[in-house]
Every structure is written in C-alpha cells, then in structure tokens.
Amino acid sequence: MTQTCRIVFPLYPGVTQLDFTAPHQVFNRMPGAETVVASVGGADIEGDGLVFTRLAELEAVEGCDVLCVPGGFGTTAAMLDEAYMASVRRLGAEARYVTSVCTGSLILAAAGLLKGRRAACHWAWRDLLTLFDVEVDEGRVCRDGHVITGGGVTAGLDFAFVASSEIFGEDAARRVLLGLEYAPAPPFEGGRPELAPPHILEQVQRAMGAAIDDRRAGALEAARRLRAHTS
C-alpha cells in the first residue's frame, strides 16, 4: 500500500474522547495513513475533561477515504447541528468507508448514510437506530458493505483493528496490534448488559434515566429532519 489513506474524525463538543483516541492511535500507526481530526470551524473540542486543539476546519476538509464518527453525550446536539451534519453528509457520501464508534452510528444514521443498513451502537442507545430505518446489530463490530461500525466506547479498538485489517492488510494490522500490545485482560466480565450482575445493570440504567429521555427526543427530531431532507 503506497497511496495515502486519509481518515477523518469529525469531532463535536461532548464527544467521548476514547471513542476516537483509541482508533486514532491504531490508524495513526498504519503505513500510509493520514489521520485528520477536525471540528466545525477548527474550534478546540472538549471531551470528558480533555481539550483537543490545532484541529482542522471540518468544512474545509475536501474529502476522505475513511470517515470515522465517534459517539458521546454530545451526540444529540451534534445530530441537530446543521453545519456539522452537512459536513458529515458531504464527506460520508464520497468516502470509501463510512465508519463509527459507539453512538457515532446515530450521527451517521441521522445524516442518512445508513439507510437500510445494519449497524452497531452503544448497548444503551442502539434501539434509537430504528428511528432512521437502520437495523440494529448487537455485535462488537458490524460490517455491512462499506459501512463498519463499532459498539460502545472501548469497542473502538476492536473496530479499528477490523477496519485496519480490511484497509491496510492483515499483516499491518497485526504489527500494530503487537506494537500496542493488544491482548486485553479485563479484571472482570460484565462489559455487556447480559454479562453484568443485575444490580450493576440496574444502577447504570437508573443513572442514565434523564439522558435516555433527552437523547430519544433528540433522535426523534433528527429523524424528522432527515425525512424532510430526503423527501
């Protein structure tokens, strides 16, 4: 692979930083990869207490080979931000691969880029995909044609290695896997609702209560706008 492969991460306020820092770490070490981290107007972006600067201006990014949209609690506002969504729609329409991590798939869906596709998402929010005529996949990484989506947050690592193997070849992916020492060993199971102790699941769901209502309302409005946009 001698050509450059441009991978664009369109950030927005309230992004979950690990959703893109993990795949960025993987892609950044692939031979020929050019990673571009962008935001509307090139503004600094805060996500979970980290502030990212010297970002590219999203509107000025001419095109990309891979569009990779991260998720986060800012997803709802991002889906309703016309400037952000116009860039996602424009870049996604021409990208060789349209990808996401976590609730980033809701943004792709709201941009109309997943219509009739299967996609993964964070377990707590994935049912919202159906509002956009997207089939929910409960897997950690889901491939449907040129669309590759990951589940919640940490699934971004598995997603990045699956996507890298496809884009840069298995040997390149394996070299970076070894270099980043990706042989995970969580101290306990429970990273999926069906594996978590019931009292933990209940506590997490209770803590998410308000965010769930809020995000559903946002997704309904985004779905309404998408219908208006495409009809």
Add this chain to the structure above:
Amino acid sequence: MTQTCRIVFPLYPGVTQLDFTAPHQVFNRMPGAETVVASVGGADIEGDGLVFTRLAELEAVEGCDVLCVPGGFGTTAAMLDEAYMASVRRLGAEARYVTSVCTGSLILAAAGLLKGRRAACHWAWRDLLTLFDVEVDEGRVCRDGHVITGGGVTAGLDFAFVASSEIFGEDAARRVLLGLEYAPAPPFEGGRPELAPPHILEQVQRAMGAAIDDRRAGALEAARRLRAHTS
C-alpha cells in the same frame, strides 16, 4: 466514597496518547475522581498527532492521591528532563498510589520510585527496568504494594479497571466497565510476542531497531543520574 481522589497524569512531548487517554476515560467516570492532566509549564502537548491543551502546570500541582505516568517514544527525553523528573519525584513520594502505563514505568524507575519493586512495562522495553533495580513483571497489570503498573499501551484499560476497583470499589469499577462496554474482542490474537506469528514479531522488532538503541542509551544515562542523585 465521598472524598475527592485526585489523579494526576504528568504529560511530556511524544507521549503515546492512548497510554493516558484510556485510563483517563475510566478514572474520569469514577465517583469523586478529580483528574488533572499536567505538563511542565502547562505547555500544550502533542502525542501521536493529537494536541492536548489547557493543561495544568505540573510544577504547581500541590499533590495527588494517584500519580499515573504514561509511556511513549518521548520517554527517553522525559527521563532526562530535570524539571519534569523533579515533579514526578515530588508527586510520587507523597501519592497514595504510584502508577504507570507502558514505558511510563521506566520514568517512575528513573525517578527512584520503584527501587526493589516489581513492575510491568511494554514488552519491547521492559528489560530496561533492571537498570534501575526494578524486577520485571511480564503480566498485563502488576501490583506491588502501592505501586500498580500496566504493560504496553492498551494494557492501560485493564490497569485502570484494576486500579479503580482498588481505589473506588468493585461496584464503581463494574458500573464504568459496563458504561464503557468493555468486553473486548480483538479480531486476532498476537498482542504479546509469544502469541504473535514469528514473521510479525520479526518485522516489529526490525522496525524498532534504532529506537531500542536510543532508548537503552537514555536509560543508562538516567540510571547514572539516579545513582548520583541517591548516593
């Protein structure tokens, strides 16, 4: 847990960003955690193409409960940066927990904080720990008293959940594990040298050649300074 637990990440140029972004994502969601990302003079820090801004001034951080030092190709220069090392030494001497990810353990070792301890490190560099009278642990996460160290890069996630379980309690750690959907599923094995296909290991080792010589020279100089400092 009602008290605040302050966790400080002392960054330096050339840090491997996932070494601290992964544990930061985990710690940041723990109840009562206060995460502080700092650098010498509060300067912006670039790591693998991402630039972090609005950092705390490391010299002005008064103290912390947890010191967490990330690794990276900038480790060698950091070990020889007196201003950086003075802060690491000062914060580490008073911290309840002294921790690291990847080659961050070499920095802790060079600061004299691991003398006579066992510690983990990235597989390619862990033998350098012996220069500082530190016993090498080949595990993904190593606990020795108040010292908790992780292996290479992605081990930072496992490290963070082990440390969080100890510091914030198992239920809190389990809630965040579920929230971040940490049920890893790499597309292939090979994240440790003994699990990687031989030709992949050989390619990675060949690519590391110059860096290995460079880092050994830096570690030898850091070990010399440590002896001068403590004798």
